[in-house]
Structures are given as structure tokens and as C-alpha cells.
Amino acid sequence: MLPKCWELNYLSATMTEDYLHYIWKHRLFDANGLQSIDRQPITIIHPGNHNPNAGPDFLEARLHIGDKQWAGHVELHVRSSDWQKHNHQIDKAYNNVILHVVYEHDALAIRESGTPLPTLELKGRFDEMGYWRYEQFISTKRYLACENVLNTVDEIHKETMLNRALVERLQQKAEMVLSLYNQCGNDWNETFYQMLLYSFGLKVNAEAMLVLATRVPLAILRKHTGNPFQVEALLMGTAGLLANQDDYATELQKEFDFLRKKYGLVPLEEKHFKFARLRPIGFPTVRLAQLSAILSAQTELFRMCIESEHSAVMLRALALEPAEYWRTHYRFGKISAARDKRAATSLVNLAMINAVVPTLFAYAEKTGQQELKDRAVEWLLQLPPEENSIAKNFAERGFVISSAYQSQAVLQLYKGFCRQRNCLTCAIGVKLLRS
Numbered sequence: 001m002l003p004k005c006w007e008l009n010y011l012s013a014t015m016t017e018d019y020l021h022y023i024w025k026h027r028l029f030d031a032n033g034l035q036s037i038d039r040q041p042i043t044i045i046h047p048g049n050h051n052p053n054a055g056p057d058f059l060e061a062r063l064h065i066g067d068k069q070w071a072g073h074v075e076l077h078v079r080s081s082d083w084q085k086h087n088h089q090i091d092k093a094y095n096n097v098i099l100h101v102v103y104e105h106d107a108l109a110i111r112e113s114g115t116p117l118p119t120l121e122l123k124g125r126f127d128e129m130g131y132w133r134y135e136q137f138i139s140t141k142r143y144l145a146c147e148n149v150l151n152t153v154d155e156i157h158k159e160t161m162l163n164r165a166l167v168e169r170l171q172q173k174a175e176m177v178l179s180l181y182n183q184c185g186n187d188w189n190e191t192f193y194q195m196l197l198y199s200f201g202l203k204v205n206a207e208a209m210l211v212l213a214t215r216v217p218l219a220i221l222r223k224h225t226g227n228p229f230q231v232e233a234l235l236m237g238t239a240g241l242l243a244n245q246d247d248y249a250t251e252l253q254k255e256f257d258f259l260r261k262k263y264g265l266v267p268l269e270e271k272h273f274k275f276a277r278l279r280p281i282g283f284p285t286v287r288l289a290q291l292s293a294i295l296s297a298q299t300e301l302f303r304m305c306i307e308s309e310h311s312a313v314m315l316r317a318l319a320l321e322p323a324e325y326w327r328t329h330y331r332f333g334k335i336s337a338a339r340d341k342r343a344a345t346s347l348v349n350l351a352m353i354n355a356v357v358p359t360l361f362a363y364a365e366k367t368g369q370q371e372l373k374d375r376a377v378e379w380l381l382q383l384p385p386e387e388n389s390i391a392k393n394f395a396e397r398g399f400v401i402s403s404a405y406q407s408q409a410v411l412q413l414y415k416g417f418c419r420q421r422n423c424l425t426c427a428i429g430v431k432l433l434r435s
Helices: 004-014 017-025 128-138 155-183 188-200 202-215 218-222 228-238 247-263 284-297 301-307 311-317 324-328 345-367 370-382 389-396 404-418 427-434
Strands: 042-046 058-065 068-079 097-104 119-121 329-331
Touching (some): 004 097, 017 097, 155 188, 155 370, 155 427, 188 202, 188 218, 188 301, 202 228, 218 284, 284 329, 301 311, 311 345, 324 329, 345 404, 370 404, 389 404
């Protein structure tokens, strides 16, 4: 046990707002005889709802201060002088703050109106050694801060956190979809089309695919439904990938020259698409050949998405075989051993995870259709998990990764919590820290 004076000095130097949020949210402090710095008695009726966005830290709190009951917001700082440092005294967003909670008081906080803000100092009111233990917990070099005690956490807490992480991941992806939706003039079909091309590009060519989708709008491709050669000419030509000529590429180029003038298309330079360090099956030429087969057969994919009750319908629609030429080619002008070039099951599953499900979820949020949200989640349960290092590491540590639902959840859990050591906002971390 460290000397009390050392503990307090250590806390004064290292205390963080995140830890104060944790203490306040879970009421892990002595609430008996609370007083403001000017000796007004304080009773907490409700500490407020934690606000992860800009503005006061806890919203809609209810407190008794002195002989009055107050309803408003609570702001937390390590030191009360931080109120002025953060310029809250001139920010209207903080006008409804009713209590300033700090670790230690060193200066009076003043509202925009010029009136002093009631301040509560928490120094000495909670387990100071608990903070030291928390710092030791998050400073470990292990992959997960909690992995050596993870087996003490019951499955209910793990499941609760995975459910929360999955929803957060879907909401983050939905934000990207809704941003595209706004850029597409509120056209869901165009949005779905752009998300599909983006997902087929994977990490290396995703951005180039997105640019290509804006150069060749779905409205143009719709005019060539049922003609895979013309759709391929439009996509390959606008992508700038017809430079290496053979007879097939020459025919595509002729078709593209006509269509380019007809629609006023502006081709990309070939350098936009990357071939280096990709397996041949991942070349952008192969991906566009696959997309040409898909989009020439069905340009109403978004309607199919919202009307299909089972993921199998979409999986079949995204696994069509491209033109015969591609059975013996990965690039124009270079013959290879014959191989079926339809999108592999793993690629189609990734397109479902990264394009179909997020667009369906975003549409459900925009239109308020809970049944479609539930369907998006159900489709993740029907899909196999992704194979990546994060899912593998969590599986090795006792997590059940049996579907894309779980693999997406642990991706969000790791990136949003574990990697950043945000244990104080994780249900698993809080359970362990409190025990």
C-alpha cells in the first residue's frame, strides 16, 4: 500500500477526465455530505446521461443544490481552471450547466452570464488506489488489456458488449452510406451502386472504384441492361484500362469510343488503379469484369436488397460469371490458364458485409423501418466470419466467432475500445475494474 500523500500527489499529476467520467457515471465516490466549494449541500437525483459528442459531458442531470432542485447539464474537468482554459465561459452550449465536477478546485468557474458556477470537488472522495490499479491495467503490453483476467467475465457481459459494438459499427458505416446518399442527390439506387463498386475494390482500389462510379453513373448502365459487352466497355474504358490491346480489348475500345461520345464520359488515367502486390484474381480488370456481369444482368440491385428476405438472394446476384474472355485472362493481352472468374465466395461475402448490409441498415434508419434493421443484422448472422488477424486473436482468447455478426463486432470492439485502451467505456472493462 502506497503512502496516502504519495497517492494524492500522483493523482494530481496524472488524473484524466475519462476516469472522472467513469467515477461520476457509476457513482463510485462517497456521496454522503456532498457540498459545493461554497458549502452548499448537493444531492444527486440523477447524474445525467453521458454525452460522447461536443458539449457538456453529462446531459439532463437532476440535482438538489442548496434549497433548490436543478435540471440541466454537468461538466467535468481535472481542475476547475480548465473551464476557462477551454473557453466554456464564452460558449453558449454551456449555459445550461448546473454543476462543475472537478478532481481538484483551483479557480472559480464563471458562466457566460458572469455568475459563478456551483463546483463539486471529488478529491479524497473515491478510492485513489483504484486509479493506480486502472493505470496498471491499461499500460500492459498485452494485445488486450484484460486478457489475463478475461476468463473471469461471464458470457452475458461479453455478449452485451459485442451487441453494442456491432450496432456502433453498423451506425458508423451507415454514416458513410448517408453521406454518399446526399452526394448522389438522395438516390438510393445510385448510392447502392457506388457502395458496391467501393467494396469490390477492397482496400487497394476502393477509392478508385468510387471515383469510377461517379464517372459512369448507374443511370447510364441501366440503358444497357442485358448487354454485358457494352457495360464492360463503359466500365473498362472509363477506368482507363484498355491500353494493352488484343482483339477483345480493341472491340471494347471501339464500343467505348462510341459510348464515350454519346454520354460525354471522361476516362480516368490507368494509374488510378493499382495492380502491384495484388494476386491476379484481385486485379481491377477482373473485378470490373465481374461487376460488368452483375450490373448488366440486374441494375435494380437496391430494390432486390430491400425486398429480399434472405441473404442467399443477394449472394446469388453478386456471383455471376463474366465474359468467356476472362476465363483465360487476368489482364488484356495476357493469356493464362483457364479458370472460373466469377467473384469468389469470400469476395461476395465481403461485399455483403461492407456494401449490402450497411446500405440496407442506413436505408432502414433513414426511413424508420425497424424490420429492415433487424434483417440487416440477421444477414450478418447468416454470413460466415471474415478471416483477419483481429477475429483470429479474439477467437484465441475465448470469443466465439461463428458469423460475420461476431467478426464485425470484435473489429469494432478492438478498434474502438481495446486498441485505444478505452476500458472505462467498455462493459467488459468496467466489470473487471469494478471487481
